[in-house]
Amino acid sequence: MSAVEVYLLWHIRHSSDQHADADGNLVWDEEDGDHPKILGVYSTEQRAQDRIERARRDPGFADEPDCFMIDRYVVDRDHWADGFVSVQGPGG
Numbered sequence: 001m002s003a004v005e006v007y008l009l010w011h012i013r014h015s016s017d018q019h020a021d022a023d024g025n026l027v028w029d030e031e032d033g034d035h036p037k038i039l040g041v042y043s044t045e046q047r048a049q050d051r052i053e054r055a056r057r058d059p060g061f062a063d064e065p066d067c068f069m070i071d072r073y074v075v076d077r078d079h080w081a082d083g084f085v086s087v088q089g090p091g092g
């Protein structure tokens with residue numbers, strides 16, 4: 001059986017002026033007030049791209065038209081299998 005792929009479409013609403021790093025990759029930090037949102041999960045990358053074009057005309061998204069990201073995921077596969085570590089910030 002071949003792997004089934006889906007494409008998660010994200011939009012990042014930034015609270016700062018930095019939207020991308022020096023290589024042009026989106027950056028965000030939820031602790032600094034940035035807000036990532038999943039717009040949808042699509043069966044093809046082209047369908048996710050089509051949604052980006054529609055969303056760029058919508059209020060809010062039009063303010064940050066280049067802050068979309070498509071993540072490809074394989075269904076029925078572990079994507080984070082190593083556990084996690086909680087890091088406490090200053091004073092915590």
